[in-house]
Amino acid sequence: MERSLNINIKGVLNGVAAVMHSFIAQKSGQIIATSSVAGLKAYPGSAVYGGTKWFVRDFMEVLRMESAMEGTNIRTATIYPAAISTELDAGISHKASAEAMGKLYAQYAISPDRIANVVSFAIDAPVDTTISEFTVGPVSQAW
Numbered sequence: 001m002e003r004s005l006n007i008n009i010k011g012v013l014n015g016v017a018a019v020m021h022s023f024i025a026q027k028s029g030q031i032i033a034t035s036s037v038a039g040l041k042a043y044p045g046s047a048v049y050g051g052t053k054w055f056v057r058d059f060m061e062v063l064r065m066e067s068a069m070e071g072t073n074i075r076t077a078t079i080y081p082a083a084i085s086t087e088l089d090a091g092i093s094h095k096a097s098a099e100a101m102g103k104l105y106a107q108y109a110i111s112p113d114r115i116a117n118v119v120s121f122a123i124d125a126p127v128d129t130t131i132s133e134f135t136v137g138p139v140s141q142a143w
Contacts, residue, residue: 001048003091008052012059023074028127030075032119033060037082037135037143045097064132075130077122081115082137083108108141 012033023029038046039053060078067074083105092098118134125131137143 004048004052008049009055012056016063024070024072027071028073030077030123031060031063032077032079032122034079034081034115035060037080037137039078040080040135041143061132064130073127075122075125075127077119077131078133079115079118080133080135082135082143083110083141084112084115084136085109086112104141108138110138 015033016031019029019031023031033056035056036049036053038050039055039057043050057078057080060076063074064076067076085105090098092101114136118136122131122134
């Protein structure tokens with residue numbers, strides 16, 4: 001639980017805090033955060049993980065709205081990946097959950113360069129445009 005909170009919530013908060021002063025001063029910037037499909041839909045057995053990802057969703061949406069209201073021109077994007085080949089399943093401490101995720105990833109996971117392509121797309125959007133959400137996953141996975 002602490003690890004999920006530290007990485008998924010505090011990591012995002014600390015990252016945003018590190019750039020906000022500069023972004024506000026220059027009245028521009030872009031913040032891209034990673035949530036998960038678990039931040040869009042509830043999955044049994046992943047309440048803490050999913051809760052941290054729902055936090056990212058809400059936080060980024062409010063950040064986008066407040067930036068618009070304040071005229072700071074900070075663009076935001078949140079990525080909601082499904083099964084992407086990462087080290088995520090290696091960090092699951094609950095044995096049964098780790099095995100289930102390992103099987104799921106072995107069957108469905110797609111290359112992380114798919115996420116890199118989405119990040120590039122978001123960055124390349126015109127500076128007056130925010131594309132706030134991307135859901136990305138394998139075409140064969142029913143997430």
